[in-house]
Amino acid sequence: MLKYQHIAEEIENYIEEHKLQQGDKLPVLQDLMSQFEVSKSTVTKALELLETKGVVFQVRGSGIFVRRHKRKGYISLLSNQGFKKNLEEFQITSKVIQLDVRKPTTEAALNLNIGPDDDVYYVKRVRYIQGQPLCLEESYFNKSIVTYLNNEIITESIFNYITDGLGLNVGFSDMFLHIDKLTEEEAGYLGLEKGDPKLYVESIFHLTNGQPFDFSKVTYNYVQSQFFIQAVI
Amino acid sequence: MLKYQHIAEEIENYIEEHKLQQGDKLPVLQDLMSQFEVSKSTVTKALELLETKGVVFQVRGSGIFVRRHKRKGYISLLSNQGFKKNLEEFQITSKVIQLDVRKPTTEAALNLNIGPDDDVYYVKRVRYIQGQPLCLEESYFNKSIVTYLNNEIITESIFNYITDGLGLNVGFSDMFLHIDKLTEEEAGYLGLEKGDPKLYVESIFHLTNGQPFDFSKVTYNYVQSQFFIQAVI
DNA sequence: ATTATATATTGTACCGGTACAATATATCAA
DNA sequence: TTGATATATTGTACCGGTACAATATATAAT
Numbered sequence: 001m002l003k004y005q006h007i008a009e010e011i012e013n014y015i016e017e018h019k020l021q022q023g024d025k026l027p028v029l030q031d032l033m034s035q036f037e038v039s040k041s042t043v044t045k046a047l048e049l050l051e052t053k054g055v056v057f058q059v060r061g062s063g064i065f066v067r068r069h070k071r072k073g074y075i076s077l078l079s080n081q082g083f084k085k086n087l088e089e090f091q092i093t094s095k096v097i098q099l100d101v102r103k104p105t106t107e108a109a110l111n112l113n114i115g116p117d118d119d120v121y122y123v124k125r126v127r128y129i130q131g132q133p134l135c136l137e138e139s140y141f142n143k144s145i146v147t148y149l150n151n152e153i154i155t156e157s158i159f160n161y162i163t164d165g166l167g168l169n170v171g172f173s174d175m176f177l178h179i180d181k182l183t184e185e186e187a188g189y190l191g192l193e194k195g196d197p198k199l200y201v202e203s204i205f206h207l208t209n210g211q212p213f214d215f216s217k218v219t220y221n222y223v224q225s226q227f228f229i230q231a232v233i
Numbered sequence: 234m235l236k237y238q239h240i241a242e243e244i245e246n247y248i249e250e251h252k253l254q255q256g257d258k259l260p261v262l263q264d265l266m267s268q269f270e271v272s273k274s275t276v277t278k279a280l281e282l283l284e285t286k287g288v289v290f291q292v293r294g295s296g297i298f299v300r301r302h303k304r305k306g307y308i309s310l311l312s313n314q315g316f317k318k319n320l321e322e323f324q325i326t327s328k329v330i331q332l333d334v335r336k337p338t339t340e341a342a343l344n345l346n347i348g349p350d351d352d353v354y355y356v357k358r359v360r361y362i363q364g365q366p367l368c369l370e371e372s373y374f375n376k377s378i379v380t381y382l383n384n385e386i387i388t389e390s391i392f393n394y395i396t397d398g399l400g401l402n403v404g405f406s407d408m409f410l411h412i413d414k415l416t417e418e419e420a421g422y423l424g425l426e427k428g429d430p431k432l433y434v435e436s437i438f439h440l441t442n443g444q445p446f447d448f449s450k451v452t453y454n455y456v457q458s459q460f461f462i463q464a465v466i
Numbered sequence: 467a468t469t470a471t472a473t474a475t476t477g478t479a480c481c482g483g484t485a486c487a488a489t490a491t492a493t494c495a496a
Numbered sequence: 497t498t499g500a501t502a503t504a505t506t507g508t509a510c511c512g513g514t515a516c517a518a519t520a521t522a523t524a525a526t
Contacts, residue, residue, distance in 0.1 A: 045479085063507080069437070171290065172290055180430060180455070198430065220412070222412060224409070274511070293477040295518075402488095442489080
């Protein structure tokens with residue numbers, strides 16, 4: 001792990017340990033530098049990270065304060081804001097409906113930047129949050145990158161496997177969403193009625209070198225989500 | 234405007250002028266430094282900004298490449314990713330339904346961190362995208378911060394007025410969303426049927442010093458939105 | 467050709483520094 | 497007490513540098 005990521009964790013721990021509440025002041029930059037024995041730029045990068053995660057906000061001339069405007073029951077759809085923690089915090093589990101190697105749809109091939117004859121792993125899952133259906137997820141993985149998948153892996157965390165198991169570096173993702181009505185099939189998987197509202201999210205995940213490796217289409221039920229935004233531009 | 238923000242704009246212009254497409258390579262860091270006559274850290278900050286806006290991605294040892302995975306018709310709900318541009322690009326207009334000074338609801342007072350007897354500006358608007366109803370928006374502004382509003386201001390851009398007119402510095406915002414069904418009243422404003430799906434978004438906007446000044450509740454119709462995410466953590 | 471190996475390229479982490487703007491606090495005047 | 501003014505605090509922009517990891521390219525070996 002990078003140094004500044006580690007410092008960010010340390011600062012989160014500090015907040016936890018000292019039971020700091022919303023609006024409470026953290027030690028000043030100078031103190032954080034000496035406390036963790038790192039340079040100013042490292043602390044600054046750590047604090048930037050914590051800002052994007054919505055943990056703190058900084059006021060020039062004043063100090064660093066706890067933000068943490070958290071609402072209970074709201075998960076993060078944006079993977080950079082604690083997506084991993086979602087899984088543990090909300091006891092998200094999943095059931096595999098389908099797993100096979102196949103040729104991509106035109107749409108999948110386009111988004112994965114591969115040809116129609118290249119192989120993909122197709123995965124269809126239902127995810128549950130505290131036992132209740134949360135979403136229906138269809139994923140297409142570029143098989144030349146994600147060379148092997150099995151039932152056990154996709155029941156656990158695919159992304160852990162991709163990073164730790166395959167040694168790949170996940171970089172960025174593009175997400176597209178809209179709202180719509182559930183089809184009969186979707187409603188069936190989620191235990192709802194046809195025509196009920198849904199949040200539909202398409203994501204294309206890329207490696208750090210820009211290669212897309214995962215194209216996913218997720219249909220959410222009555223999901224509640226939380227975002228933290230930085231400065232308006 | 235800050236130097237690195239300016240460089241970010243210059244780089245966007247460069248992409249435009251040279252008609253760079255997705256995956257095309259930009260000049261290397263060294264060249265950008267000398268071309269714009271700024272230090273490495275300034276270029277780096279500019280590029281960081283462009284990464285969060287989904288314009289470029291950087292690959293160590295390789296170069297800087299154009300991302301711009303844009304889909305037509307998708308707006309940005311996240312204010313840090315070109316919210317302002319939405320207004321021009323999609324010809325978003327608005328009609329004021331109501332504007333008055335009143336006492337806040339319990340909910341608004343809580344989110345604005347004020348007392349029940351403090352005054353707020355209440356604004357109710359319908360926003361249109363290319364003439365079609367897009368959303369119904371109810372906003373509560375802390376009157377001790379946003380001291381004056383009128384019909385003209387809120388028909389134009391409130392945020393322009395807040396920054397340029399009042400000289401306030403907008404810092405960050407917390408957003409919460411979920412999906413639901415339209416009430417009869419909402420459906421009426423949006424020209425839809427009761428029970429149709431909606432995207433409901435609550436936002437709390439803060440000044441750079443952490444003070445909340447705007448609590449807004451927005452009910453979207455069949456909105457399509459696009460997000461750009463950085464590294465998975 | 468193909469594969470392994472060395473070399474050059476290139477962005478990023480990290481260091482330490484100066485200048486400054488925004489804010490808070492102390493001081494003084496009315 | 498109030499309000500203006502000076503002073504100290506504190507985070508951020510910006511500079512320039514070293515070290516290094518990831519990648520691409522050239523070179524050599526098979």
